[in-house]
Amino acid sequence: MLGAAAAAAPAGFAGLVAGLRDGAAGLRWGQTYGASDFGADFLRGYGWTELIGLRGPIASDDVAVGFLLLGPGLDYPAHAHEAEEVYLPLSGTALWQRGEAGFAPVAPGVVIRHPSWMPHAMRTGGEALVAAYVWRGGDLAAKSRILAG
Numbered sequence: 223m224l225g226a227a228a229a230a231a232p233a234g235f236a237g238l239v240a241g242l243r244d245g246a247a248g249l250r251w252g253q254t255y256g257a258s259d260f261g262a263d264f265l266r267g268y269g270w271t272e273l274i275g276l277r278g279p280i281a282s283d284d285v286a287v288g289f290l291l292l293g294p295g296l297d298y299p300a301h302a303h304e305a306e307e308v309y310l311p312l313s314g315t316a317l318w319q320r321g322e323a324g325f326a327p328v329a330p331g332v333v334i335r336h337p338s339w340m341p342h343a344m345r346t347g348g349e350a351l352v353a354a355y356v357w358r359g360g361d362l363a364a365k366s367r368i369l370a371g
């Protein structure tokens with residue numbers, strides 16, 4: 223998944239995604255959800271690695287910074303969390319949904335912000351999504367609240 227994402231990343235992010243690909247085996251990857259949340263297929267294509275935060279190699283109580291992976295053809299249903307979240311997609315144009323708005327494509331390089339408790343969802347098409355994320359405020363290790371679809 224990361225190999226294809228590195229190949230598809232725009233020039234400004236290609237080196238970063240390639241570095242993530244090359245270093246992936248040495249990073250600790252986590253999943254916040256279980257199969258009962260969004261199904262087993264989702265878990266096969268979803269994961270994150272945290273570099274800064276409660277669970278990262280660089281400790282912080284105030285901010286969490288890491289990378290999210292979402293494989294092709296996945297639906298990350300509506301959810302919300304107390305922490306404010308900022309995403310920077312690095313590879314893959316996915317459909318993103320915020321608040322009451324409909325799904326809209328977001329290209330790599332376009333920053334997406336979810337204020338505290340704003341519902342949001344993502345869907346990938348043919349491309350995997352690799353995105354950097356920042357969480358701040360609230361419980362930085364909390365599982366998101368899953369919202370009825």
Ligand SMILES: [Fe+2]
Binds near residue numbers: 303342
């Ligand atoms: Fe989120």
